[in-house]
Amino acid sequence: VAPEVDLVVLSRPDxxxxxxxxxxxxxxxxxIAYDMVDHHALREQREATVRGRGPATGTAAxxxxxxxxxxxxxxxxxxxxxxxxxxxxxxxxxVIPTVHDEPRTATPHAERRGLxxxxxxxxxxxxxxxxxxxxxxxxxxxxxxxxxxLHVVGDxxxxxxxxxxxxxxxxxxxxxxxxxxxSCLVFAAPLRFGAGVKGKIGLAMAAGVPVVTTSxxxxxxxxxxxxxxxxADDADEFGAHVVALQRDADLWRRVADAGRAHVEHRFGVDAxxxxxxxxxxxxxxQRAAQPA
Numbered sequence: 001v002a003p004e005v006d007l008v009v010l011s012r013p014d015x016x017x018x019x020x021x022x023x024x025x026x027x028x029x030x031x032i033a034y035d036m037v038d039h040h041a042l043r044e045q046r047e048a049t050v051r052g053r054g055p056a057t058g059t060a061a062x063x064x065x066x067x068x069x070x071x072x073x074x075x076x077x078x079x080x081x082x083x084x085x086x087x088x089x090x091x092x093x094x095v096i097p098t099v100h101d102e103p104r105t106a107t108p109h110a111e112r113r114g115l116x117x118x119x120x121x122x123x124x125x126x127x128x129x130x131x132x133x134x135x136x137x138x139x140x141x142x143x144x145x146x147x148x149x150l151h152v153v154g155d156x157x158x159x160x161x162x163x164x165x166x167x168x169x170x171x172x173x174x175x176x177x178x179x180x181x182x183s184c185l186v187f188a189a190p191l192r193f194g195a196g197v198k199g200k201i202g203l204a205m206a207a208g209v210p211v212v213t214t215s216x217x218x219x220x221x222x223x224x225x226x227x228x229x230x231x232a233d234d235a236d237e238f239g240a241h242v243v244a245l246q247r248d249a250d251l252w253r254r255v256a257d258a259g260r261a262h263v264e265h266r267f268g269v270d271a272x273x274x275x276x277x278x279x280x281x282x283x284x285x286q287r288a289a290q291p292a
Contacts, residue, residue, distance in 0.1 A: 007283045009074070011035040013059065013066040020069050029290055031283045034070035036063070038196025039080045046193035046216065047124060067091060072282050076197045077220030094279045097220070098199045099272045100206040100263050107182045109249040114149035115141075115242065116184035116209070118177065118200045121156030125194040130157060132235075133190050134164060140239030142167070145246055150188070151180055181207045185252070186245050189213040190238055197221060202267050205229065205259035210252055212241045221266075228262040229255065 008023050008030045010016035016034050023032060041060035048054060067073050067088035074096050075081040081093045117133060119126030130152055141148055148167070155173035164170065174180070181187075187204035189211060197220040204211050211217075211229040218231050225231040230245070232238040245252045265271065 005030045006287055007031050007033060007280075009033045009035050010066075010070070012037050013040060013062045016066045017062065017069070020066075029287070031071045031286045032069070033072045033074055033279065033283075034066050035074040036067075036076070036080060036084060036196075038076060038194070039063070039083050040195065042083070043125070043193060043195035046195070047128075050128070050192050063087060071286055072279065074279065079220060080196065092282050094275060094282065096272065096275045096279065097197050097267055098202050099269060100202045100267045101269050102203055102206040103178075104206075104208040104260055105178070105182045109185070109252045112183060112185040113147075114151060114184050115186050115188045116151045116153065116180050116204070117188050118153045118203075119157070119189075120154050125191050126154060127157065128193070129189065129191045132192060133188060134168060136235040137188070137190055137238050137242075138165075138168070140236055141242050144239075144243045148242075148246070151184060153177065153180065177203075178207075181209055184209065186242050187211045188238075188242065189217045190235075191217040195219075201229070202263050206263040206267070208256045208260045210245050210255040211259060212238060212245070214238075221262075223259070223262055227255070228259045 005027050008027060010019055010032060020032065023030065041063055044059050064087045067084055068091070070091065073084045073088060073091050073093045075084050075093055076095070076097045078095055081095050084093045117130060119129065121127050133150065138150060150168045152168060152170045153174055157170060157172070181204065187209045189198065189201050191198065191214050194216050198217055201211050201213055201217055201221065205228065213229060213231060214233050215231055218229060223229050230241040232241055245255070
């Protein structure tokens with residue numbers, strides 16, 4: 001490996017620890033950044049609560065080791081940056097969230113129909129959210145909007161949602177989300193556990209599709225309920241938000257516009273460029289402090 005490498009970014013705790021030793025041996029002067037991706041121990045703790053299991057403890061120790069072993073830590077939100085500071089006091093932490101530069105959809109409210117869910121079935125929060133959406137939320141929506149369809153997009157989700165009622169269309173993996181973003185009325189993300197900033201929610205907001213999600217889904221976005229998106233942890237309230245967006249075109253437009261503006265300001269390319277510059281300043285300072 002060329003000795004002029006200044007920065008190596010290692011993502012996810014188990015991957016980071018597996019590759020840390022080889023990187024340090026082969027590129028001893030490189031600054032190592034640990035990208036948390038999300039707070040894995042928090043996600044597992046929340047899943048255990050939802051499923052009525054005892055809390056997992058091993059991941060927290062692995063995350064702590066990864067943070068302590070790195071020269072700088074990358075987090076996706078300020079709350080997770082605080083968690084990183086607690087895991088590794090004294091380590092510099094930079095917040096670099098997901099980046100969104102998607103084109104805005106143009107289809108008006110009157111020409112849109114149904115709900116859209118996106119997420120890989122290999123990620124447990126997504127499979128759980130689809131089941132929750134179908135079992136607990138859709139019946140409430142269908143009681144008032146009987147023609148509403150749910151489009152489910154994501155590799156591996158088809159096997160998790162067998163036996164679905166009519167009105168639920170499982171697409172699996174799709175190459176281009178734009179046609180569904182153009183045609184669907186609401187992006188539904190009823191995540192009951194998880195961590196980090198949810199890229200799919202930022203993508204939908206950037207595209208100008210109003211989002212209904214949970215407090216878990218909204219965390220880290222800095223978005224305001226009722227302005228940038230709609231938030232509900234109760235199935236009745238979640239369904240009511242979906243119905244309201246169908247029946248109130250003005251509400252739909254306000255949420256679509258505010259959500260788009262929020263993501264552009266907070267997660268756009270220009271905002272992210274400033275955060276990456278902060279990381280590079282830390283790297284430059286650490287490289288300069290190394291012995292010649």
